[in-house]
Amino acid sequence: MNWWLWLYPTRWRRRYGEEFAALIRDRGWSIVTVFDVLRSVVDAWLHPDLADTSAAPQPAIASRPRGGRFDKFTQRSRTVLDLAHREAIQLRSQHIGPEHLLLGLLEEGNGVAAHVLMQHGIALAEFRAAILSRVEQSGDAAAEPIGLSPLAKRAIELSVGEANRLSHHYVGTEHLLLGLVAQAEGIAAEELRRRNFGDLPTLRREILHVLTQGGPHLRPPI
Amino acid sequence: MWLEVPRVVEPLSSLRQLGRFSEPGLLVMISLADGPKHGYAMLEDIEALAGVRLGPGTLYGALARLERLGLITPLAPVERRRPYQLTQVGAHVLQSELATWQNLAATGLRRLQVPA
Numbered sequence: 317m318n319w320w321l322w323l324y325p326t327r328w329r330r331r332y333g334e335e336f337a338a339l340i341r342d343r344g345w346s347i348v349t350v351f352d353v354l355r356s357v358v359d360a361w362l363h364p365d366l367a368d369t370s371a372a373p374q375p376a377i378a379s380r381p382r383g384g385r386f387d388k389f390t391q392r393s394r395t396v397l398d399l400a401h402r403e404a405i406q407l408r409s410q411h412i413g414p415e416h417l418l419l420g421l422l423e424e425g426n427g428v429a430a431h432v433l434m435q436h437g438i439a440l441a442e443f444r445a446a447i448l449s450r451v452e453q454s455g456d457a458a459a460e461p462i463g464l465s466p467l468a469k470r471a472i473e474l475s476v477g478e479a480n481r482l483s484h485h486y487v488g489t490e491h492l493l494l495g496l497v498a499q500a501e502g503i504a505a506e507e508l509r510r511r512n513f514g515d516l517p518t519l520r521r522e523i524l525h526v527l528t529q530g531g532p533h534l535r536p537p538i
Numbered sequence: 539m540w541l542e543v544p545r546v547v548e549p550l551s552s553l554r555q556l557g558r559f560s561e562p563g564l565l566v567m568i569s570l571a572d573g574p575k576h577g578y579a580m581l582e583d584i585e586a587l588a589g590v591r592l593g594p595g596t597l598y599g600a601l602a603r604l605e606r607l608g609l610i611t612p613l614a615p616v617e618r619r620r621p622y623q624l625t626q627v628g629a630h631v632l633q634s635e636l637a638t639w640q641n642l643a644a645t646g647l648r649r650l651q652v653p654a
Contacts, residue, residue, distance in 0.1 A: 332598055338618040339577040339594050349593055356595025366602040398627045402608055424630070 320353065328360040328367040388476070389487045392427045396420040396489055404462055407451055411465035414496050414504040415447045417472075421496075427489030428526055436513050443507070450503050471499035482524070490523045553635055562592055562600040567624060567632045570610060576619040577601075604628070
């Protein structure tokens with residue numbers, strides 16, 4: 317008898333009820349379990365959005381099969397796109413904007429782009445705080461899967477252009493960074509300029525230098 | 539809301555944002571690091587690894603939060619038991635979280651003057 321499942325909100329029960337009941341059946345009841353379950357009932361009522369699976373970042377770009385729009389992206393730049401997606405959700409934005417892409421680059425932390433950014437003293441925590449103070453937050457977390465903003469799309473197109481320009485057959489984090497700088501509008505570009513980091517020709521030279529000479533902490537682009 | 543909670547500027551790679559679920563969340567992610575598992579397998583694994591007996595309710599509180607953050611993803615259930623898998627972002631977050639703990643542990647041991 318699973319009458320106790322009816323203590324949970326409907327949406328929670330629909331999403332987790334069956335597997336949760338199977339787990340309890342496998343483990344058996346104890347006094348501790350009773351209290352643990354009661355506590356989780358309260359948690360489920362207090363956080364009804366947790367069972368709302370549509371709000372989870374669904375189409376993870378990094379996990380998408382090869383082929384299509386992101387075909388030429390390295391694994392690392394796919395991870396950057398996923399991290400940007402999560403940043404956007406976390407910051408309650410309506411779209412994935414260039415600023416989230418930049419945060420993704422910083423958070424991924426191992427690519428050529430992060431290397432160059434850190435060389436310029438642009439650190440994740442401080443930069444994230446700067447962006448956070450400037451982005452408009454809507455009241456609630458976005459209920460629907462969110463997509464790239466027009467500016468972010470433009471930045472990504474420019475990244476692909478930068479890769480072509482360098483005759484690279486992949487789009488790595490370095491190209492994403494070049495694309496973000498080339499696309500000179502928006503919070504990300506402004507914040508970068510404010511840190512004297514926005515001159516495209518200089519950045520191209522620097523990146524080529526890193527790619528040919530390697531950096532002290534650089535891992536190979538995968 | 540009558541209570542304004544200040545927004546903490548915390549990198550996403552920190553599980554601290556999960557509050558009382560951050561430790562169970564970390565244990566779940568470690569348990570999933572070598573492949574997908576369903577709830578029962580996770581609880582057994584976590585008990586063997588860390589000596590921590592998580593309750594089923596606590597486990598599902600952590601699973602729901604990790605799923606919501608896109609760190610784990612549900613797979614198709616097998617005989618009503620649904621396995622969960624670490625996502626690529628999840629693996630990345632776990633790695634940086636563990637590196638943080640490693641640093642912290644090294645510092646603590648150094649301060650105790652215990653050779654690491």
